[in-house]
Amino acid sequence: MSIEGRKSLLPSLSIIVFIVFVEFPVLSVIYPLIEVITIYPLLISLILSLAVFAYKFQKSVRSLKRLTKQIMALFIIFWFLSQITMLVAVEFEYRGTVNEYAQFFKENLKEKSKMDSSWAVVVAYRDEFEGTYGSDETLPNRIITRDSGFYLGFTPLFAAYLVWFDGYEKLIVLQKKGNCGEFAIAIKTFLRDVTGLETRKVNMEGFDHAFPEIYWNGSWWVFDGIFTTPSYPVKAESYAEYLKKNKRNVYENLYNLREDETGTSVLAKHGFKAVNITIVAIIDPAAGEANDRPAKNAEVEIFALKNWYDPLIERGETDESGKYQTVLRNYGDYVIMAKSFDGNFVGILEVNGWDLEDGDKVVVRLHKYE
Numbered sequence: 001m002s003i004e005g006r007k008s009l010l011p012s013l014s015i016i017v018f019i020v021f022v023e024f025p026v027l028s029v030i031y032p033l034i035e036v037i038t039i040y041p042l043l044i045s046l047i048l049s050l051a052v053f054a055y056k057f058q059k060s061v062r063s064l065k066r067l068t069k070q071i072m073a074l075f076i077i078f079w080f081l082s083q084i085t086m087l088v089a090v091e092f093e094y095r096g097t098v099n100e101y102a103q104f105f106k107e108n109l110k111e112k113s114k115m116d117s118s119w120a121v122v123v124a125y126r127d128e129f130e131g132t133y134g135s136d137e138t139l140p141n142r143i144i145t146r147d148s149g150f151y152l153g154f155t156p157l158f159a160a161y162l163v164w165f166d167g168y169e170k171l172i173v174l175q176k177k178g179n180c181g182e183f184a185i186a187i188k189t190f191l192r193d194v195t196g197l198e199t200r201k202v203n204m205e206g207f208d209h210a211f212p213e214i215y216w217n218g219s220w221w222v223f224d225g226i227f228t229t230p231s232y233p234v235k236a237e238s239y240a241e242y243l244k245k246n247k248r249n250v251y252e253n254l255y256n257l258r259e260d261e262t263g264t265s266v267l268a269k270h271g272f273k274a275v276n277i278t279i280v281a282i283i284d285p286a287a288g289e290a291n292d293r294p295a296k297n298a299e300v301e302i303f304a305l306k307n308w309y310d311p312l313i314e315r316g317e318t319d320e321s322g323k324y325q326t327v328l329r330n331y332g333d334y335v336i337m338a339k340s341f342d343g344n345f346v347g348i349l350e351v352n353g354w355d356l357e358d359g360d361k362v363v364v365r366l367h368k369y370e
């Protein structure tokens with residue numbers, strides 16, 4: 001095959017990758033499998049017909065050059081149309097789902113408060129949601145974003161929709177399947193559009209879990225319908241006391257709570273005693289302080305010493321002055337490890353969390369690592 005002929009195949013390869021690794025997983029969420037199967041022969045037939053058309057003319061150099069341009073133009077048009085079809089399908093199905101639950105929400109408002117009606121929506125969605133804990137099932141939202149989003153590189157329009165128009169979150173709502181992270185994302189997105197209330201996702205550190213919250217009547221409320229608060233919502237400021245009484249293992253292994261979008265610690269706002277501390281990393285190449293220097297851009301890792309669930313509770317990097325500010329729970333024991341950016345110096349320090357006070361500076365001295 002000539003060089004022009006080979007070039008004409010490149011766009012088709014991009015489309016095939018898109019169909020197999022992006023479009024098929026997404027369509028299988030929105031439509032029954034039988035419908036997907038009936039759609040795909042049409043798409044594949046179009047590709048094959050174009051390939052056959054190109055093959056018939058590939059021996060003619062004069063016509064092949066012109067044909068190559070035409071084929072590439074057709075493939076690019078099909079490439080964009082297939083992406084537009086995808087995002088329209090997701091958006092249309094999502095809007096239909098939101099409208100259905102919005103009606104359910106309005107019906108509940110006749111007898112219940114806005115928060116109780118919101119909780120009713122969460123319970124109804126939870127009944128349709130399938131947990132995947134402990135299974136090897138591959139979910140559509142994970143397929144299209146695996147390998148650092150490699151496959152989405154073939155679909156710029158659809159990728160833009162996922163990032164800029166909450167398409168990724170809407171897809172998770174529609175798939176109604178996943179773990180706590182997917183459930184939290186679904187409720188945060190879904191409940192916001194159904195009720196109009198402010199929502200967010202909160203991540204636990206020290207315990208591998210995430211949950212959604214809504215803002216109502218001047219307070220945040222935990223809406224963790226699948227794990228920690230399955231029976232009723234809990235006011236955020238009362239969450240620590242609630243966990244202590246009802247989910248002791250979570251209470252004892254939880255070391256921080258962070259808002260997902262900003263990374264800001266909301267531990268204190270959930271009733272836990274939290275302290276703001278500054279970790280100071282110092283490179284100490286020799287005995288004495290004469291040669292000490294700040295460990296700028298050093299990697300900092302904080303571990304909960306007696307935690308069997310998720311011991312690594314935080315990772316970050318020091319600033320130019322060798323400092324790293326964070327929030328820790330005034331509880332338990334910690335191990336702080338700092339490593340210089342070149343990996344030549346390492347420091348480890350054990351800290352009693354009970355003794356920490358707000359504003360404390362914790363100094364970690366880094367020594368030669370050989």
